[in-house]
Amino acid sequence: MRFTLLPLVTILGIASSSPLGPEMSAKRDFVYEQLTFTFYGGPASYELSFPADGSTYPTNNALSVSLIDPGTFSALWGCNFYYDLPAGTxxxxxxxxxxxxxxxxxxxxxxxxxxACEPTASNGTCLPVYAQCE
Incomplete structure (x- = not known):
């Protein structure tokens, strides 16, 4: 049986290469849909813009709201609204x-x-929180 000694540079080159090929960089073209809601209370109103990424966003406004205009987003089914209710309510x-x-x-x-609104992609791509696209 005959053994061949490889130079140290060759051995280090083999050890540092991946068996799956070159390392791939993460693809970062996913963007959540950007939402802008308008909250109305009598003649006053305010807007809140935030990404539809499932996170909870504060409104930072004490206006008593009677109407919400979420633009084209189906907020009634796709969002949770949290209230600051008076004591005794x-x-x-x-x-x-x-x-x-x-x-x-x-x-x-x-x-x-x-x-807080359900994660929604801006361009119909697969959401990162799901295992498969439908």
């Missing part, structure tokens, strides 16, 4: 779809303190 306000089907009536009016 037993139930959350009722949310009802009105207008163009995306607008939401809030009754009785209430201060919305946080909003």
């Amino acid at each position: 037993a139930e959350n306000p009722v949310l009802t779809s009105i207008g163009n089907g995306n607008e939401i009536a809030v009754g009785p009016p209430a201060t919305i303190s946080y909003v």
Whole structure:
């Protein structure tokens, strides 16, 4: 039996190479849909812009809201709204779809303190939290 000694540089080169080929960089072209909601309370209103990434975002506004306009996003089914209710209030306000089907009536009016919307891609790509695209 005959053994061949390889130079140390060759051995180090073999050890540092990946058996799967060159290392691939992560693809970072995924973008969450950017949402802009307008909250109305009487003649006053404010806007809140945030990504639809599943995180909870504060509104930082004490306006008692009676209408939410989420643009084209189906917020009634795709978002959670958290309320700052007065002491002694037993139930959350009722949310009802009105207008163009995306607008939401809030009754009785209430201060919305946080909003969280389901992860939604901006261009129909697969969401990173799911194992497969449908």
